[in-house]
Amino acid sequence: MLTISLASAVPIHDQLVAGLRGLIAAGKLAKDDELPPVRQLAADLGINLNTVARAYRELTDAGLLASVRGRGTVVIATVERPSGPKADERKRIEAGLAAAFNDAKIAGLPREVVEAIVNRQIARLWGEA
Amino acid sequence: MLTISLASAVPIHDQLVAGLRGLIAAGKLAKDDELPPVRQLAADLGINLNTVARAYRELTDAGLLASVRGRGTVVIATVERPSGPKADERKRIEAGLAAAFNDAKIAGLPREVVEAIVNRQIARLWGEA
DNA sequence: GACATTGTCGCAGAGTATGATACAAATACA
DNA sequence: TGTATTTGTATCATACTCTGCGACAATGTC
Numbered sequence A, B: 001m002l003t004i005s006l007a008s009a010v011p012i013h014d015q016l017v018a019g020l021r022g023l024i025a026a027g028k029l030a031k032d033d034e035l036p037p038v039r040q041l042a043a044d045l046g047i048n049l050n051t052v053a054r055a056y057r058e059l060t061d062a063g064l065l066a067s068v069r070g071r072g073t074v075v076i077a078t079v080e081r082p083s084g085p086k087a088d089e090r091k092r093i094e095a096g097l098a099a100a101f102n103d104a105k106i107a108g109l110p111r112e113v114v115e116a117i118v119n120r121q122i123a124r125l126w127g128e129a
Numbered sequence C: 001g002a003c004a005t006t007g008t009c010g011c012a013g014a015g016t017a018t019g020a021t022a023c024a025a026a027t028a029c030a
Numbered sequence D: 001t002g003t004a005t006t007t008g009t010a011t012c013a014t015a016c017t018c019t020g021c022g023a024c025a026a027t028g029t030c
Helices: A012-025 A038-045 A049-061 A087-106 A111-126 B012-025 B038-045 B049-061 B086-107 B111-126
Strands: A065-068 A072-075 B065-068 B072-075
Touching: A012 A049, A012 B086, A038 A049, A049 A065, A087 A111, A087 B012, A087 B086, A087 B111, A111 B086, A111 B111, B012 B049, B038 B049, B049 B065, B086 B111
Parallel strands: none
Antiparallel strands: A065 A072, B065 B072
């Protein structure tokens, strides 16, 4: 369900955060789902438990997870938010998208490639329709 | 011609390398074109000359530039080496886009809003067509 | 109440990014 | 020729981040 690359330049905890966010965004991790204990996930991935704990904590700070000592970590955020994001959050999200597109442009990716990636991502998260 | 972000998480020299690669790939920097001295570019961007020197060196090692002490740095190739780190770069960019879309999905942005943002960004960077 | 399970904290080692400073090579000019 | 200027390079220091080891604290189980 989660794969990480120790050889990658991006930090392990960032890979974990991105992977877990992806699972939540795609609905594969729903509200009240329990996550594996830090020690177990760390053992499965062959990394240190602190690295997993750090990823859990970042997502907890982001309001997606809730960790309780002795009990475990569960998903508390549901993707559906009827009211939608607030103005400043919306601005933050738009800035993040703009930065990602800037990155692609700087690297010299052609328009068609970017459009293909975008289509794939939207289909993954919002459905094929 | 080159813009960098000191606030970004990606190292400055990586931003420089990516930007210069983009200029070369786009033909805005052609063979035998001279690059600004490390001190001048560093002053223009408000960074240390070593950071610029590092970017020049990486591109020199990649076979795109040639630096000579006392003379300057020039472009010597207009095509990337086929075996370059392009796959990694591409993967990194795709991960960045995926993370940004995850963020939007988790925040509850509807598909239409995201598509509108995407269209605006693509138009901004790759033209209206 | 004793033990196991689970998350959290403090510290250390390694690596990297950036910068300040000094050095070396090529050129310009008197 | 010889001195100053321009340019890239090397060295060292500082700060920061990542990752891991070990210990601690809270919750649940029996």
